Amino acid sequence: MNGSVEDWREGGFGLYVHWPFCLAKCPYCDFNSHVWREVDQKRWREALLAEMRVMHARAPGRPVDTVFFGGGTPSLMPAETVAALIREADRLWGLSSTVEITLEANPTSVEAERFRGYSEAGVNRVSMGVQALNDRDLKALGRTHSAAEARAAFDVARSVFDRVSFDLIYARSGQTEDAWRDELREAIDMAIDHLSLYQLTIEPGTRFADLYDLGKLSVPEDDAAATLYEATQEICEAAGMPAYEVSNHARPSAESQHNRLYWRYGDYAGVGPGAHGRLTRPSGRFATETIRDPSAWMIQVEGQGDGLASVAPVTSQEQAAEMLMMGLRLTEGVRLDRYARLSGEEISQKRLHPLAEDGFIEIDSGQLRVTDAGRPVLNAVLRALLA
Numbered sequence: 423m424n425g426s427v428e429d430w431r432e433g434g435f436g437l438y439v440h441w442p443f444c445l446a447k448c449p450y451c452d453f454n455s456h457v458w459r460e461v462d463q464k465r466w467r468e469a470l471l472a473e474m475r476v477m478h479a480r481a482p483g484r485p486v487d488t489v490f491f492g493g494g495t496p497s498l499m500p501a502e503t504v505a506a507l508i509r510e511a512d513r514l515w516g517l518s519s520t521v522e523i524t525l526e527a528n529p530t531s532v533e534a535e536r537f538r539g540y541s542e543a544g545v546n547r548v549s550m551g552v553q554a555l556n557d558r559d560l561k562a563l564g565r566t567h568s569a570a571e572a573r574a575a576f577d578v579a580r581s582v583f584d585r586v587s588f589d590l591i592y593a594r595s596g597q598t599e600d601a602w603r604d605e606l607r608e609a610i611d612m613a614i615d616h617l618s619l620y621q622l623t624i625e626p627g628t629r630f631a632d633l634y635d636l637g638k639l640s641v642p643e644d645d646a647a648a649t650l651y652e653a654t655q656e657i658c659e660a661a662g663m664p665a666y667e668v669s670n671h672a673r674p675s676a677e678s679q680h681n682r683l684y685w686r687y688g689d690y691a692g693v694g695p696g697a698h699g700r701l702t703r704p705s706g707r708f709a710t711e712t713i714r715d716p717s718a719w720m721i722q723v724e725g726q727g728d729g730l731a732s733v734a735p736v737t738s739q740e741q742a743a744e745m746l747m748m749g750l751r752l753t754e755g756v757r758l759d760r761y762a763r764l765s766g767e768e769i770s771q772k773r774l775h776p777l778a779e780d781g782f783i784e785i786d787s788g789q790l791r792v793t794d795a796g797r798p799v800l801n802a803v804l805r806a807l808l809a
Contacts, residue, residue, distance in 0.1 A: 426741055426764050430702045433688020435481075436488040436680050437511055439470060440694030441496040442716050445528075448564040449629030450591070450622060454696030454714050455494045467503040469723040470693055471510050473712070476728040477691035478514040480710075481701040484689075485518040486511050488680035490526075491545075497527035501539030508544040522585075522679040524549055529575035529588075530567045537582045548579050549618070549678075550588040555605050559594055564629075576612060587616035587678065592654065593647045594622055595640050602650050603657060610661045615676035619654055620669050621647060651798060668751045668797060685752045687745040695719040695729065700736070707736045739765050743808055750800065755791030773807050 444455045489511060491504065508523060524547040525540055527533055537548065552572045554560045560569060567575070579586045590609060592602050609617060622641055624634045633639035642650065655665060663671040667685060670678065683690065692699035692710060696719075699710035712729040713719040719729035736744070742765030749756035762768045774790075777783045782796030782803050796803050 426707060426738055427702060427704060429687070429741070429745075429760070429764060430689035430700075430707070432760065433683045433686030434487040435484045435515075435688060436490065436683045436690040437474075437477075437486050437515075438680075438690055438692045438694075438697055438699070439474075439489070439491050439496075439507055440692070440697040440712075441491060441493040441499050442695045443498055444493065444495045445498070446564065446566055447629075449633070450563060450625065451628060453494070456716055458716070461498075463500055463503060465720070467500075467506055469720055469729075470503075470507060473693045473723055473728045474507065474510055474691070475514065476730075477693060477699070477701070477710075480703065480708075481689065481691060482515070484515060486515045486521060487518050487688075488521065488683055489517075489523040490680040491524065492526050495528050495533075496525050497533040497536060497540075501536060501543050504540055504545060505543035522547055524678070524680055526551060527575075527579070528565075528567060529572040534575035534578040537579055541582050546583065547585040547587070547678075548583050550576060550579060550586065552576070552588040552609075553591045554594070555590070555608055559597070562595060563591065573612075576614075580613070585616070585676065586614055587618060588614065589618040589620065591620050591622050592650050593642045597642065597650070599646075599649055599653055603653055606654065606657050610657070610663065615663075615673040616678065617658070617663060617671045618669055618678075619658075619671065621651065648798060655794070664753075665797075666753050668800065682752070685748045687741075687748050705735075707741055709734045709736050741765075746807060747804055750790070750792050750804065753791065755789050758785070758788050758790050761790075769807060773809065777803060777806055 440454065442454055442456050443458050443461055445457065447455060447457055489508065504525065511517065523545050525545045526549045529550050529552055553563055553565055555569050555572065557569050560567065576586065576588065624631050624641065630639055658664060658671040663673055665671050666677050670681065689700050689702050691701060692712065695712060695716045696714040697712050701708050701710060710730060711732045713722060713731045723729045742761050745764060746756060746761055758769060774785065778785065781793055782799065784791050784793055792800055792803055
């Protein structure tokens with residue numbers, strides 16, 4: 423039997439459902455999102471349910487630890503669709519007694535009205551795409567909500583859900599360190615227990631990339647962005663919300679269990695257009711990917727039951743590399759014996775020693791971690807470890 427067959431248990435098992443539709447395409451976004459005027463809700467519900475059944479057939483016999491509705495804008499889904507998908511996941515796999523069920527939401531007043539319906543459907547955590555707390559930057563980011571709407575929607579979410587997170591983007595065009603410090607302190611003062619804080623990056627194929635190439639968009643230089651990153655760590659640490667992952671901060675026990683499942687390299691079934699998955703079978707671990715285009719995905723699902731574009735075996739060496747790349751994003755790090763078990767060989771001291779000497783990594787009782795000094799240069803650390 424393949425030695426990695428039980429490795430997924432280190433992270434657990436989750437379900438990811440991708441809802442690909444948005445009211446508008448944000449200029450910085452390279453996610454698989456599409457603006458459609460009309461969505462046949464019943465047809466989409468049935469197609470997502472059908473693909474979920476196929477994924478269950480590929481990976482049966484394990485309880486679902488986490489469910490995540492991502493997108494796109496999942497808060498455009500009717501509550502009855504969310505409820506049907508959760509019920510079917512429970513029927514097929516069974517939900518664990520501590521299951522975390524997260525839904526991403528945009529904080530418009532219309533979508534805020536849906537929160538109670540999502541709670542009744544089984545959602546117990548909401549992640550809100552706030553992105554900025556002032557109207558000027560929200561407009562520049564192409565967001566369809568105002569800062570006032572975001573705060574109001576957040577208040578509604580807190581009245582319905584015990585667990586609410588929201589995202590902010592920093593290193594925005596023209597953003598100063600003082601302005602970011604004030605904005606971040608305001609976010610923390612909103613009495614939340616989890617924040618996802620992402621540095622703005624210019625992704626190929628986006629509207630921002632076009633503007634950047636034309637010289638019509640500027641972002642902070644590397645040194646200025648590094649200063650903003652350091653300010654982020656300082657403020658969140660002082661507020662009792664330290665980073666548990668490169669871009670994620672939480673109070674104790676409030677970490678996102680679904681995202682941590684990815685970083686701990688568990689298994690997950692990906693349902694919906696453009697969804698990725700990692701599923702372990704008796705013959706090994708497989709990477710799944712569905713068709714990105716919503717129309718083409720729908721046609722294939724209705725024709726054969728799933729929208730899979732590829733199912734590819736992941737070799738032991740690839741698993742070890744993926745586990746390392748994901749796990750070192752976490753402050754807890756990874757176990758060296760897990761890497762050795764997956765890859766069949768240990769990471770050599772020739773690779774480890776220079777990084778430890780330079781203060782970028784530390785090893786304690788067989789646990790490899792990236793230090794505070796190493797986290798801003800994580801990609802370079804990974805290249806050195808996997809060279």
